[in-house]
Amino acid sequence: MKRNVLLLPLLIFLLIAAALLWQLARNAQGDDPTNLESALTGKPVPAFRLESLETPVSTMRRRC
Secondary structure, three states, rough: OHHHHHHHHHHHHHHHHHHHHHHHHHOOOOOOOOOOOOOOOOOOOOOOEEEEEEEEOOOOOOOO
């Protein structure tokens, strides 16, 4: 039992290292993690009304 507890940090480290190496290999093959496709691309911004934080009386709007 004690030996299993002592091996637990090593096992966790090896799992994290394997995950990082797997991602590095994907990046080397051309997978770009910063390239995220958005579902909202090409769609108009919806109308909204936003109150100013500095002066709560004034509001900002996007008119359609």
